[in-house]
Amino acid sequence: MSLPQLIMLPGPTNVSPRVYAAMCKPMINHRGAEFHQLHSRILENAKKVFQTENDLFVLTSSGTGGVECAASNFLLPGEKIVVPVGGTFGERLAEAFRTYGANVIPIEVRMGSAPTADQIREVLEREKDAKAVAVVYNETSTGTTVRDIQRIGEVAKASGALFIVDAISVLGGDDLPVDKWGIDVCITASQKCLATPPGLALISVSRDAWKLAERAKPRSEYFSLIKCRKFRDEKMETPFTPAVNLFFALDEALQMILEIGLERWIWRHKNASAAYYAAFGRMGLSLFAEEASRSTVVIAINMPQGITAKDFREKLRTKYGVVVAGGFGSLKDSIFRIGNMGIVTPREVLITISSIGAALDELGFKGRLGAGINAALPMVSEF
Amino acid sequence: MSLPQLIMLPGPTNVSPRVYAAMCKPMINHRGAEFHQLHSRILENAKKVFQTENDLFVLTSSGTGGVECAASNFLLPGEKIVVPVGGTFGERLAEAFRTYGANVIPIEVRMGSAPTADQIREVLEREKDAKAVAVVYNETSTGTTVRDIQRIGEVAKASGALFIVDAISVLGGDDLPVDKWGIDVCITASQKCLATPPGLALISVSRDAWKLAERAKPRSEYFSLIKCRKFRDEKMETPFTPAVNLFFALDEALQMILEIGLERWIWRHKNASAAYYAAFGRMGLSLFAEEASRSTVVIAINMPQGITAKDFREKLRTKYGVVVAGGFGSLKDSIFRIGNMGIVTPREVLITISSIGAALDELGFKGRLGAGINAALPMVSEF
Numbered sequence: 001m002s003l004p005q006l007i008m009l010p011g012p013t014n015v016s017p018r019v020y021a022a023m024c025k026p027m028i029n030h031r032g033a034e035f036h037q038l039h040s041r042i043l044e045n046a047k048k049v050f051q052t053e054n055d056l057f058v059l060t061s062s063g064t065g066g067v068e069c070a071a072s073n074f075l076l077p078g079e080k081i082v083v084p085v086g087g088t089f090g091e092r093l094a095e096a097f098r099t100y101g102a103n104v105i106p107i108e109v110r111m112g113s114a115p116t117a118d119q120i121r122e123v124l125e126r127e128k129d130a131k132a133v134a135v136v137y138n139e140t141s142t143g144t145t146v147r148d149i150q151r152i153g154e155v156a157k158a159s160g161a162l163f164i165v166d167a168i169s170v171l172g173g174d175d176l177p178v179d180k181w182g183i184d185v186c187i188t189a190s191q192k193c194l195a196t197p198p199g200l201a202l203i204s205v206s207r208d209a210w211k212l213a214e215r216a217k218p219r220s221e222y223f224s225l226i227k228c229r230k231f232r233d234e235k236m237e238t239p240f241t242p243a244v245n246l247f248f249a250l251d252e253a254l255q256m257i258l259e260i261g262l263e264r265w266i267w268r269h270k271n272a273s274a275a276y277y278a279a280f281g282r283m284g285l286s287l288f289a290e291e292a293s294r295s296t297v298v299i300a301i302n303m304p305q306g307i308t309a310k311d312f313r314e315k316l317r318t319k320y321g322v323v324v325a326g327g328f329g330s331l332k333d334s335i336f337r338i339g340n341m342g343i344v345t346p347r348e349v350l351i352t353i354s355s356i357g358a359a360l361d362e363l364g365f366k367g368r369l370g371a372g373i374n375a376a377l378p379m380v381s382e383f
Numbered sequence: 384m385s386l387p388q389l390i391m392l393p394g395p396t397n398v399s400p401r402v403y404a405a406m407c408k409p410m411i412n413h414r415g416a417e418f419h420q421l422h423s424r425i426l427e428n429a430k431k432v433f434q435t436e437n438d439l440f441v442l443t444s445s446g447t448g449g450v451e452c453a454a455s456n457f458l459l460p461g462e463k464i465v466v467p468v469g470g471t472f473g474e475r476l477a478e479a480f481r482t483y484g485a486n487v488i489p490i491e492v493r494m495g496s497a498p499t500a501d502q503i504r505e506v507l508e509r510e511k512d513a514k515a516v517a518v519v520y521n522e523t524s525t526g527t528t529v530r531d532i533q534r535i536g537e538v539a540k541a542s543g544a545l546f547i548v549d550a551i552s553v554l555g556g557d558d559l560p561v562d563k564w565g566i567d568v569c570i571t572a573s574q575k576c577l578a579t580p581p582g583l584a585l586i587s588v589s590r591d592a593w594k595l596a597e598r599a600k601p602r603s604e605y606f607s608l609i610k611c612r613k614f615r616d617e618k619m620e621t622p623f624t625p626a627v628n629l630f631f632a633l634d635e636a637l638q639m640i641l642e643i644g645l646e647r648w649i650w651r652h653k654n655a656s657a658a659y660y661a662a663f664g665r666m667g668l669s670l671f672a673e674e675a676s677r678s679t680v681v682i683a684i685n686m687p688q689g690i691t692a693k694d695f696r697e698k699l700r701t702k703y704g705v706v707v708a709g710g711f712g713s714l715k716d717s718i719f720r721i722g723n724m725g726i727v728t729p730r731e732v733l734i735t736i737s738s739i740g741a742a743l744d745e746l747g748f749k750g751r752l753g754a755g756i757n758a759a760l761p762m763v764s765e766f
Binding site: 004005007009011012013014020023024026027028029032060061062063065068071081089092095096099189191197198199217218219220221222223238240241242243244245246293317323325369 | 396397403408415444616627700706
């Protein structure tokens with residue numbers, strides 16, 4: 001017997017006992033006054049975390065359901081959408097739009113790097129009738145963040161295209177002022193930087209996005225934003241039974257984030273990622289993502305030569321109780337990924353760095369931990 | 384301050400402390416061995432409760448998401464499906480198939496009554512190319528159950544049509560041996576007779592159903608059964624992040640049901656509904672559903688003259704702590720509905736009958752409770 005595992009995954013993440021306690025509040029009627037208050041407070045607080053005054057909805061689904069919601073509401077079959085693809089989640093975003101009949105113009109991005117505004121502009125100059133640009137802000141599969149995202153938004157808007165951002169793994173863990181950056185549709189999920197159990201997606205919808213959504217009947221009933229708006233406006237309800245307990249949990253987590261302060265909550269992720277990068281750099285580990293694009297929330301590290309990700313992750317989990325992710329697809333065995341999301345304090349950072357160093361040491365990557373942990377100390381002491 | 388409200392709704396229902404405790408187990412990796420074991424046990428136990436050897440999947444969505452899953456996987460645009468419509472959920476089932484382009488042949492059913500096998504046969508003789516028949520087994524909006532369902536299945540199969548049953552509000556609360564009754568696709572949700580919090584849908588898929596599903600690319604990514612099967616077969620995982628805590632809860636609830644015994648679990652619902660019907664009959668209340676079709680899980684009662692559902696439900700909730708539902712749409716003020724689902728013991732039955740009698744008494748429906756509760760005693764003592 002030991003303490004529970006430390007879940008350092010890129011979602012789901014560790015959940016605070018406070019949020020777990022809220023999740024077990026006695027059941028309520030999802031068509032009654034208590035739910036209306038709960039729902040209203042969640043929307044209000046989630047808008048603060050999104051930094052938006054746009055409409056916002058909470059869906060009972062995973063983040064991919066939020067992506068499907070975007071794919072099924074805004075574009076008509078045959079309409080063009082530009083989607084940079086540099087990893088699994090870019091591919092998933094493109095596929096969701098294809099499934100609903102959009103004409104997806106993919107921009108191939110080398111894995112580990114990020115698309116730029118110039119690349120998007122070039123494509124939009126050629127595809128003048130593109131109705132939308134959709135970007136994965138943080139590509140979870142490669143630990144890469146699109147640092148040019150604000151300028152990509154400007155380029156999209158300048159050409160009259162809707163700007164859709166899949167921020168599932170990053171909203172709350174890096175800068176993302178939705179309104180200031182002109183994001184029409186922003187999607188996130190509960191189990192990442194919002195430190196809530198999985199099962200909810202959140203999506204914001206601008207006035208321009210509504211104009212596109214209102215052109216035709218929704219192609220999904222379950223993800224119909226028109227229905228969501230109607231039920232919210234008329235009764236502060238959801239069209240279908242929501243995951244009430246996950247709403248309790250999200251409500252508590254949002255309050256926790258706002259008590260700590262959104263700016264500080266985001267800063268914690270940045271500071272912790274700086275600690276990881278400093279430590280791993282000094283330990284002689286190399287990162288999968290190029291330096292200019294590396295993520296604050298997913299730390300993707302190349303396996304040292306001669307050690308497989310499988311052996312390493314197994315050792316780390318069974319002996320040290322720390323769970324990290326492997327790679328997707330072709331990267332399965334060559335990288336490992338740390339989720340730096342949600343509950344981020346000196347404790348998580350120190351346990352994770354020291355356990356990784358110790359496990360690698362056992363597997364033959366000798367004597368690197370001390371220097372690494374020293375390099376992290378300035379950031380750790382800042383918390 | 385008082386005890387928590389007793390949630391006698393047709394979902395969500397009261398949840399056992401044992402299930403709540405399971406929901407708060409420490410987070411696990413949804414791509415790791417612990418999840419594989421959890422997922423595998425859930426599927427095995429859920430199949431026992433469905434009484435099926437068909438494939439079965441758990442979706443992170445409400446029950447309506449389960450209906451959308453059926454609507455998006457089996458029929459191609461333009462194909463015919465016969466759907467009896469006798470209330471809100473029949474309408475919703477028809478609408479889901481229409482949204483995905485099916486040619487829906489509705490059979491209008493008077494509210495409070497149920498479709499018969501003869502009605503379905505007559506339509507199938509006319510619409511020989513119908514690919515499927517989809518039936519809401521228990522129409523939650525009217526408290527009506529389709530007692531002819533086994534024969535409807537025979538009629539559907541005899542004409543070569545797929546038999547799809549929306550059993551969202553009733554699976555576990557009335558007889559429904561999926562394989563014995565030839566049901567190709569059966570849908571339910573966590574928050575009804577499975578006594579689990581809301582947020583999960585369950586769907587079973589027969590070999591004949593797979594044949595239809597395999598004809599074309601799925602029209603939803605999120606609800607793609609082909610994807611679900613692939614991830615289950617390869618790794619005992621779900622394609623997208625599942626609501627892990629709700630999986631913990633469902634796992635515990637299924638174990639609880641099987642410990643009590645499925646037969647006894649179903650019988651409890653029948654016995655409690657008999658207690659309600661005996662009590663309300665003796666109290667001089669009239670039922671919305673015709674006697675032959677009345678439900679074991681949703682008791683729909685006409686409001687006595689001169690008392691509005693709104694005043695009654697408000698009194699019942701605020702003074703007696705018992706929450707029941709009103710009607711949908713045109714029935715909003717004229718009926719109230721009790722959910723008799725999940726945790727069904729003498730305690731819930733006695734509190735609900737006596738509180739309803741007392742609240743009605745206060746509102747002018749005088750002196751009926753005593754005879755009513757006496758009429759319920761034989762059933763209550765049977766538990």
